[in-house]
Amino acid sequence: MTKSARVVEVYLDTPGLALDKPFDYYVPAHIEQTIAVGQRVFVSFNRQYKAGIIWRVRGVETLPDNVKPILNQIDTAPVLTNELLVLATWLCNRYACTMNEAIGAILPGAFRVRGEAYLNVPPTSNVPDDVRATEVWRVVEAENPSMELLQGRFGKRIKSQLNAWLERGYILEEVRVKEEVKAAQARFLEARLDADALLALAAQKERRAPRQAALLRMLAEQSSLEWQTAEIARTTVEALVKDEAIEVVVREKSRLAWAAVPVVDPPVLTRWQAHALEQIGLALAVGSRQTLILHGVTGSGKTEVYIRAIEQALIADKGAIVLVPEIALTPQMVGRFYARFGERIAVLHSGLSKGERRDEWSRILRGEANIVVGARSAVFAPIHNLGLLIVDEEHEPSYKQEEAPHYDARDVAIERAAAAQAVAILGSATPSLTALHLVETGKAKIISLPVRANGRPLPQVEVIDMREELKAGNHSLFSDRLAEEIEATIAVKQQIILFLNRRGYAAAMLCRACGERMRCPHCDISLTVHRTGTMTTLVCHYCGHHQPHQPNCPACGEPAMRAFGMGTEQIEDALRKAWPKLRVLRMDVDTTRKKGSLKQMVDAFEAREADVLIGTQMIAKGLDFPHVRLVGVIAADTMLAVPDYRAHERTFQLLTQVAGRAGRAKTDGLTIIQTYRPDHVAVMAAARHDFETFYREERTGRALFRYPPFCELAVFVASHTDERLARGAAMRFERELRRFEGDAELVILPASPSGIRRIEDKFRYQVVLKYERWDAVQFAVVEAFRLVKLRMNQYGGACRLDVNAQRIG
Ligand SMILES: Nc1ncnc2c1ncn2[C@@H]1O[C@H](COP(=O)(O)OP(=O)(O)OP(=O)(O)O)[C@@H](O)[C@H]1O
Ligand SMILES: [Zn+2]
Numbered sequence: 119m120t121k122s123a124r125v126v127e128v129y130l131d132t133p134g135l136a137l138d139k140p141f142d143y144y145v146p147a148h149i150e151q152t153i154a155v156g157q158r159v160f161v162s163f164n165r166q167y168k169a170g171i172i173w174r175v176r177g178v179e180t181l182p183d184n185v186k187p188i189l190n191q192i193d194t195a196p197v198l199t200n201e202l203l204v205l206a207t208w209l210c211n212r213y214a215c216t217m218n219e220a221i222g223a224i225l226p227g228a229f230r231v232r233g234e235a236y237l238n239v240p241p242t243s244n245v246p247d248d249v250r251a252t253e254v255w256r257v258v259e260a261e262n263p264s265m266e267l268l269q270g271r272f273g274k275r276i277k278s279q280l281n282a283w284l285e286r287g288y289i290l291e292e293v294r295v296k297e298e299v300k301a302a303q304a305r306f307l308e309a310r311l312d313a314d315a316l317l318a319l320a321a322q323k324e325r326r327a328p329r330q331a332a333l334l335r336m337l338a339e340q341s342s343l344e345w346q347t348a349e350i351a352r353t354t355v356e357a358l359v360k361d362e363a364i365e366v367v368v369r370e371k372s373r374l375a376w377a378a379v380p381v382v383d384p385p386v387l388t389r390w391q392a393h394a395l396e397q398i399g400l401a402l403a404v405g406s407r408q409t410l411i412l413h414g415v416t417g418s419g420k421t422e423v424y425i426r427a428i429e430q431a432l433i434a435d436k437g438a439i440v441l442v443p444e445i446a447l448t449p450q451m452v453g454r455f456y457a458r459f460g461e462r463i464a465v466l467h468s469g470l471s472k473g474e475r476r477d478e479w480s481r482i483l484r485g486e487a488n489i490v491v492g493a494r495s496a497v498f499a500p501i502h503n504l505g506l507l508i509v510d511e512e513h514e515p516s517y518k519q520e521e522a523p524h525y526d527a528r529d530v531a532i533e534r535a536a537a538a539q540a541v542a543i544l545g546s547a548t549p550s551l552t553a554l555h556l557v558e559t560g561k562a563k564i565i566s567l568p569v570r571a572n573g574r575p576l577p578q579v580e581v582i583d584m585r586e587e588l589k590a591g592n593h594s595l596f597s598d599r600l601a602e603e604i605e606a607t608i609a610v611k612q613q614i615i616l617f618l619n620r621r622g623y624a625a626a627m628l629c630r631a632c633g634e635r636m637r638c639p640h641c642d643i644s645l646t647v648h649r650t651g652t653m654t655t656l657v658c659h660y661c662g663h664h665q666p667h668q669p670n671c672p673a674c675g676e677p678a679m680r681a682f683g684m685g686t687e688q689i690e691d692a693l694r695k696a697w698p699k700l701r702v703l704r705m706d707v708d709t710t711r712k713k714g715s716l717k718q719m720v721d722a723f724e725a726r727e728a729d730v731l732i733g734t735q736m737i738a739k740g741l742d743f744p745h746v747r748l749v750g751v752i753a754a755d756t757m758l759a760v761p762d763y764r765a766h767e768r769t770f771q772l773l774t775q776v777a778g779r780a781g782r783a784k785t786d787g788l789t790i791i792q793t794y795r796p797d798h799v800a801v802m803a804a805a806r807h808d809f810e811t812f813y814r815e816e817r818t819g820r821a822l823f824r825y826p827p828f829c830e831l832a833v834f835v836a837s838h839t840d841e842r843l844a845r846g847a848a849m850r851f852e853r854e855l856r857r858f859e860g861d862a863e864l865v866i867l868p869a870s871p872s873g874i875r876r877i878e879d880k881f882r883y884q885v886v887l888k889y890e891r892w893d894a895v896q897f898a899v900v901e902a903f904r905l906v907k908l909r910m911n912q913y914g915g916a917c918r919l920d921v922n923a924q925r926i927g
């Protein structure tokens with residue numbers, strides 16, 4: 119068969135390196151008019167039905183014989199915009215991922231569907247009587263069943279018979295979506311007359327039909343409203359439809375509904391805020407490749423700056439994306455945006471159901487929402503005509519995705535802004551060294567908000583040397599000063615935040631007699647101690663393994679097991695014992711697992727239903743509680759001890775951020791940092807709000823030992839249950855790259871066990887690469903990676919490559 123036709127290139131929704139390329143299919147005549155790039159379609163591949171995305175459409179003179187047709191369209195309108203398709207290509211290059219991984223990161227899961235074949239009988243066909251007489255035929259004719267259903271009823275072997283029937287044209291198959299999350303729909307009442315005409319008609323009807331008149335007046339105000347049949351009677355609607363004053367329209371609507379937030383008057387900007395906005399306004403006006411770092415101290419009113427900047431973008435008919443850490447997506451932050459922009463806001467975060475995400479995404483695609491507030495993946499929201507991309511709390515590690523594609527939402531934001539001629543703003547009270555490096559190298563401009571918006575001072579910070587406490591005989595978790603201030607704060611009816619960056623009751627269970635440490639049987643890591651009531655459990659934070667605690671040591675038999683290294687549960691325990699009347703909330707991974715629990719806790723603390731909030735790093739992100747007077751850092755040292763080149767930066771940031779939760783409204787704030795290393799620069803600088811000193815010192819160290827931002831890291835990890843295979847793969851990767859060392863300024867650290875050598879019974883070996891520019895080494899690295907990965911997959915192991923890695927191991 120040859121004829122001129124249109125061919126589409128389709129990326130299949132299937133993992134695997136071998137399928138990481140587009141495949142050709144031709145477009146059957148009946149859908150030629152509606153086919154477009156960015157739509158999903160079903161095709162057949164290796165005798166299976168696969169969903170895929172149309173990547174390109176091209177015309178061909180003659181159609182090669184082996185090209186198969188598109189089986190069915192899933193969408194009539196594209197789900198991916200052109201801009202996002204370009205961004206997907208960029209992701210593949212920047213993070214060495216497959217197109218399938220890139221699209222998987224961009225498109226919400228609800229849009230990923232499986233196809234299923236349904237069978238039916240064509241209107242006319244020459245079917246022999248013996249076929250017609252079979253039970254299978256009768257089922258096909260009566261039920262239009264799926265292939266799967268028939269196999270369930272008649273056994274797997276029925277398939278070959280059905281295939282024969284298909285081939286002879288006795289029956290037809292049609293591929294449809296299996297288990298689709300459908301768009302939610304609702305009925306809307308829409309005006310067909312202009313407001314004046316509606317009001318005139320309402321006046322006429324006032325006496326005879328007051329309900330109709332009321333509805334007309336409502337529609338004069340908002341021209342369209344959702345029809346709640348409980349409130350507006352069918353007869354009322356029918357009468358007005360007959361008058362041709364209104365119509366009933368079925369449209370998609372979002373399942374997600376935010377409670378109405380009272381509209382607040384915008385505050386008068388401070389001098390600094392006004393200046394920052396001027397700078398942003400200039401950048402927006404120029405509208406090309408602009409990155410701004412907004413360095414504003416805690417409580418300086420960055421959110422207000424974002425809101426006004428978005429208003430400016432909207433005036434220019436442009437949309438905006440605001441990324442915030444997951445925790446900040448509570449009604450606090452979203453509420454502030456919602457109060458100003460109402461329904462033009464779409465929200466995207468992991469707490470939404472699949473359907474809700476789908477609805478929000480569709481609202482953005484349709485242009486109903488042109489402002490998106492969301493977590494990391496919202497950086498891919500399909501906003502048309504993007505003007506502004508804001509990354510709040512830019513220093514947060516959660517902007518980097520740990521799974522493939524290992525993208526960094528900050529990089530994506532900058533890239534997307536550049537491509538869309540938009541402005542990227544990275545905001546933080548403690549900008550990352552990476553962000554400041556952009557400023558130093560001329561790639562970004564910095565804007566400062568050096569004072570709090572309400573004129574309050576930054577909290578006073580005291581550092582308590584816990585070694586002195588011990589010497590003085592205080593063995594409690596709270597220093598005398600902290601205990602004193604807890605009481606003083608309660609006395610003035612203010613609130614307290616206690617911060618410790620370790621969840622659970624204790625970090626480890628050790629035997630005091632022989633030194634035995636309780637370890638996970640599947641991972642090379644200590645088991646964490648958890649306690650509920652009097653029950654003590656040992657839990658692995660990596661694989662979830664848990665076992666009851668035994669008082670006797672499994673090695674020496676002595677009843678000498680003891681918990682070491684306190685966690686948040688222990689703080690809660692000690693606090694309740696010391697001050698039984700205090701109302702305490704604990705916020706960490708363990709208490710916020712249930713959907714909505716995080717939001718509940720933030721709300722409860724904001725409503726002053728608790729006196730103390732104990733928490734991990736979760737609580738140090740952009741929360742604004744006006745009544746917190748005291749912040750206590752139980753141990754700054756837990757963060758310094760982490761074996762990571764970013765440990766000091768992270769400590770400084772967390773201390774500064776958590777200290778910044780104190781004294782945000784009327785009363786002066788106080789922060790007490792307990793530590794065994796009071797002279798550490800990260801602790802001292804945070805205590806003095808001395809960003810410059812910390813930055814200067816940390817920068818010097820990074821430059822000296824050549825760590826980011828003075829180079830970039832890529833981490834290759836091979837994992838397998840057989841340690842030799844994992845080590846072998848890492849060594850092979852290293853060997854492959856040694857050839858390129860030197861000519862591309864590539865530094866290769868030798869293959870070695872990862873920070874945790876074994877997780878879930880899989881051994882992990884890594885190779886760390888250092889280089890200046892990814893594009894200079896990309897080709898060699900990706901070639902080596904694909905080669906080793908393909909081999910490793912054959913052996914049942916896995917390989918990953920984290921480009922621009924934020925952590926080693
Ligand atoms: N111009 C202003 N005048 C008075 N109050 C303001 C002004 N701008 C913002 N605020 C208030 O100041 C408080 C702090 O603002 P916001 O939460 O935006 O700070 P932030 O810079 O994001 O701080 P953090 O980095 O600590 O999260 C909020 O309660 C906000 O309502
Ligand atoms: Zn022992």
Ligand SMILES: [Zn+2]
Pocket residue numbers: 638639640641658659660661662663878
């Ligand atoms: Zn484990």
